Amino acid sequence: MNFNFLSPVSDIVLAHNELLPEQALGRKLKIHSKQQGVPDLEGVQLAIIGVLETRNDVNYIGEDFNLNEIRKSFYALFPGSWNTIIADLGDINKGESVEDTYFALKTTIAILVQKGVIPIILGGSQDLTYANYRAYDNIIPMVNVVNVDSKFDLGDSAKPIKNTSFVGKIILDQPFNLFNYSAIGYQTYFNSQEEIDLMEKLYFDAYRLGEVSNDITIVEPVMRDANIVSIDLRAVKSSEVSLKQKDSPNGLDGKEICAISRYAGISNKVTSLGIWEYKPSKDDEITAMLISQIIWYFIEGVNCRVSDDGDFKNENNYQKFITLIDDQDLIFYKSIKTGRWWIEIPFLNEMNNKLKRHTLLPCMHQDYIDACNNILPERWYKAFQKNCV
Missing domain, CATH: 3.40.800.10 (Ureohydrolase domain)
Structure with missing residues (x-):
């Protein structure tokens, strides 16, 4: 080499x-x-x-x-x-x-x-x-x-x-x-x-x-x-x-x-x-x-790495949670294997295809709790706004 x-x-x-x-x-x-x-x-x-x-x-x-x-x-x-x-x-x-x-x-x-x-x-x-x-x-x-x-x-x-x-x-x-x-x-x-x-x-x-x-x-x-x-x-x-x-x-x-x-x-x-x-x-x-x-x-x-990023192709590998804030569905996923959480970022159809792989944003359990209490997770908001620019 x-x-x-x-x-x-x-x-x-x-x-x-x-x-x-x-x-x-x-x-x-x-x-x-x-x-x-x-x-x-x-x-x-x-x-x-x-x-x-x-x-x-x-x-x-x-x-x-x-x-x-x-x-x-x-x-x-x-x-x-x-x-x-x-x-x-x-x-x-x-x-x-x-x-x-x-x-x-x-x-x-x-x-x-x-x-x-x-x-x-x-x-x-x-x-x-x-x-x-x-x-x-x-x-x-x-x-x-x-x-x-x-x-x-x-x-x-x-x-x-x-x-x-x-x-x-x-x-x-x-x-x-x-x-x-x-x-x-x-x-x-x-x-x-x-x-x-x-x-x-x-x-x-x-x-x-x-x-x-x-x-x-x-x-x-x-x-x-x-x-x-x-x-x-x-x-x-x-x-x-x-x-x-x-x-x-x-x-x-x-x-x-x-x-x-x-x-x-x-x-x-x-x-x-x-x-x-x-x-x-x-x-x-x-x-x-x-x-x-x-x-x-x-x-x-x-x-200590555990591969859980690809778990979302199979429904048996994750739990899905949906909560509503200001007419906006927030969709959360929790890996059964690791207990780690993700939140879905909605993508606009006309957006650059480079961004397609970023549809799931890693988050914390606390973000889900906040969303249940009508508090929009800040990282979700920023990621969503970035895709609208």
Whole structure:
């Protein structure tokens, strides 16, 4: 397989790996090394890739970094009761230009996703999510992106792409493949009122930090509908991370970010995960370990996947509930296998055929209870409005 863009895992990490117990994760991975080359992907379900690119960070001052500490931490963990084969494919180095790095990442992700391998991308600046998104151009017609972040990152799309403005590029650049964008854990004081208004105007989902911390389960249906999940480490509060990583006294704690990652793993739709904005420092062990645990919980989630998306072809697999709000029938489905809920979005006949596959929107049991009490579920309303635009 042609993975020319990937450089092997460093000898320092491999030497460290040799000292680990036989049961450790690092001893069970297929690892890209100088000696062995890129491992065979036969049977591999998840692949770790590093991307050593930060030049489009608004605060870039020319520094380089590596991911050795993350790998050492991750390799030293013990796997759960997993049946997945995991590979570490090494790193994509900085290209001659940032566009070259984007191309390398886009191409690598596209190859992996088409082979049924879920890439876990560890990176520099979050603008690389744009390359992750573009990898899907020829794979699926419409893409849902979830951004776990304190900011929306819409930015000014008229200006060159940066790690604070990549979502604007995703929305406005052709081909237009974005169906929905959801922001989880945003903090209002980090976002201009114009951006907050734009999120509303575009009917995108946004969940404030307080909402998420109050009830972490609201993240589950959002993740169930996601193809790409992008985690900005700046969404994590300062007390949980190393010196250079500190961004805000408020944010998600370690337990919450790991729970969110597990929800992403459980989703049958999520086919790539990016963890961005890693900034190593001398006291780095704590951030490296947090990232390792985020990855661990994502893999744990993937191992707990239960296919219930196709259950609605057979009446014996689900229960159907209908409730009426303002002359509008709301139709809910509950999977008997998993207990998960969906709500039907009515489609207009003249609508773009690309959207046909989105007729069922994942939701919570609470949405059904609200509908019974004459409260229209907000995600249903936004999805319906989006289809009417």
